[in-house]
Amino acid sequence: MxxxxxxxxxxxxxxxxxxxxxxxxxxxxxxxxxxxxxxxxxxxxxxxxxxxxxxxxxxxxxxxxxxxxxxxxxxxxxxxxxxxxxxxxxxxxxPESLGAGAALALLVQGLSAWHLLRTAARLAPGETVVVNAAAGGVGHLAVQLAREFGAGRVIGTASTAGKRALVMELGADAAVDGEADGYAERVAEANEGRPADVVLDAVGGAVFEAALGALAPFGRLVTYGSSSGQPPAPVDPGLLAQRNIAVAGYWLGGSLHLPGTMDPLRDLLELTAAGRLRPxxxxxxxxxxxxxxxxxxxxxxxxxxxxxxx
Missing domain, CATH: 3.90.180.10 (Medium-chain alcohol dehydrogenases, catalytic domain)
Known part of the structure; x- marks a missing residue:
């Protein structure tokens, strides 16, 4: 070969x-x-x-x-x-009707987005979800799945106006700049003055730290990467306790051996075939x-x- x-x-x-x-x-x-x-x-x-x-x-x-x-x-x-x-x-x-690129987008990225929301964040209906890098491989699917799973409000962050327009086309309620400076304020403004219940982050560094500041009481930040290349931000356990917030991590590769990890793939294919998910x-x-x-x-x-x- x-x-x-x-x-x-x-x-x-x-x-x-x-x-x-x-x-x-x-x-x-x-x-x-x-x-x-x-x-x-x-x-x-x-x-x-x-x-x-x-x-x-x-x-x-x-x-x-x-x-x-x-x-x-x-x-x-x-x-x-x-x-x-x-x-x-x-x-x-x-299915023969599904292009190779769209199908493969459901494997690593689609399964990751599913488990970030369902398994790691344990999203509840009506909660606000912020998806960092929402125009990316995992992000664009997480935006759509958050809506599918009953999120009350979906906010995406992206670095350019063009990417933010794409995030809105995918069904987000709002799209904001994802830079660390002013992050919490932009998220609150996009969420009608309220902090967020769930943030999904693969940027890391200063953005991870800023996202912690955007969480509501009992909010969850799920980290699944560090595309910024910045060193991991330290997390103060005392701060988590004082604010009643949580940090979780998720890596698909570390869960593939667990029963049920691959099961959502069939649901993702069905959602795509029905036109409710656009990889x-x-x-x-x-x-x-x-x-x-x-x-x-x-x-x-x-x-x-x-x-x-x-």
Missing amino acids: RAMQATRHGGPEVLAEAEMPDPVPGPGQTLVDVEAAGVNFADLKRLEGSYNPSPTPFVPGSEVIGRTEDGRRVMGFAGQAYASKAVLDHPVEV MAGGDYPLAEAGRALEDLAARRTTGKLVLRP
């Missing part, structure tokens, strides 16, 4: 095209011809060696949509995704240009789910 292999740790430039033996499925696994492989920010971190580090050489990526030997179109998690063939754990069938497909890149796809992702030149096409 053809694959993109990381020959050493570093940036996207370390990827090189390689011919490798076809993977062999183990018990309960399924071999597929890859239609498309998803590109994630975590792939960049893995290349750097700072996230789920792997000895080199290795084939990055974790999500694939493809065809089984008997012709079924399925998607699932793969240990080596940037390749023309892959072995999937627990594959889920995908955004982004750019398609040839497999050999995986480095360019990652460079564009890192530079924030893209919107929607990026995929590689063998």
